């Protein structure tokens with residue numbers, strides 16, 4: 323039987339760019355990174371205000387490339403800081419749009435993904451989806467306990483890429499994702515280490531608001547008492563403190579750049595501070611992987627390293643030297659988020675999976 327062909331537009335808004343792709347079934351026929359000038363973006367007070375500008379840029383690009391959007395079957399965007407939900411493909415609905423607009427759990431460029439997907443799809447009378455947004459929450463109750471009753475650990479991570487890479491590993495190993503125990507480490511601007519037990523991410527560090535390893539631009543876990551003292555020192559505004567954690571933490575804080583390629587060059591030229599900081603990032607990532615292996619009681623089928631930093635061969639070797647006794651270390655540099663968005667939409671269009679409804683009433687999230 324001939325497979326029906328679906329054409330899907332996928333949209334992945336990042337802090338400085340919007341990545342778009344057009345797929346005929348699983349096959350990419352067009353991909354482009356639309357870079358946005360920071361001066362232009364800074365003219366908008368809030369990320370959400372960039373909506374119209376980004377949407378128009380996408381439509382103009384498709385038009386220039388001769389892609390007729392009336393032939394699309396669906397539009398799929400990277401979803402944002404929504405209410406906690408389980409992984410999967412979700413139909414964009416009014417409640418989701420409202421939460422994305424107001425930034426239910428904060429402001430993030432990916433909040434624009436679902437909104438733009440919806441607006442384009444609505445005008446064409448076709449479905450709009452989001453897949454595995456950053457708030458996918460499959461964490462066990464025990465993992466949410468922080469130590470301060472009014473603070474709950476939260477699941478905010480690179481769910482889209484982590485799940486896509488995990489499925490790819492499963493297929494390479496001729497197993498189902500649900501049969502495997504994996505530790506998936508996404509190492510990009512932010513770094514998240516996910517404990518994937520039988521197809522669910524039962525524990526993960528919050529990669530946005532401070533826990534886990536430090537990253538190219540984020541602080542990760544810092545000594546809490548010292549942080550409180552800094553907050554009340556009278557020297558900093560709230561926004562300045564937040565920036566120390568996200569944006570100006572990690573490599574940016576110590577070395578003035580979020581570019582690991584530049585840091586590698588500094589190390590090669592004999593810069594000892596750069597060598598120490600870069601090694602410390604590898605060390606912290608390895609420690610997080612070690613604690614993830616404890617969550618799995620040592621039953622780990624593979625450790626997976628992915629994201630931009632995974633291109634750094636020496637960096638990967640350094641991390642591996644701490645943890646390769648736990649399980650095989652598989653390396654998938656970069657991210658495959660556009661493909662993952664297209665495949666998530668396809669699973670629903672082909673009725674292999676039912677689109678999930680947002681918000682998902684099955685989610686139980688207790689705060690004690």
Ligand SMILES: Nc1ncnc2c1ncn2[C@@H]1O[C@H](COP(=O)(O)OP(=O)(O)OP(=O)(O)O)[C@@H](O)[C@H]1O
Pocket residue numbers: 336509510511512513538580581582583584629630631632633634635656657
């Ligand atoms: N060939 C390379 N060798 C070493 N590091 C690299 C290489 N290519 C990219 N990187 C580094 O990877 C980091 C960016 O990773 P990535 O592109 O996955 O992040 P992002 O998409 O901006 O953020 P996130 O993945 O957190 O959403 C940067 O520090 C960049 O310098």
Ligand SMILES: CCCC(=O)O
Pocket residue numbers: 456478479480511512513514528529530
């Ligand atoms: C951790 C969520 C994705 C990001 O790094 O912004």
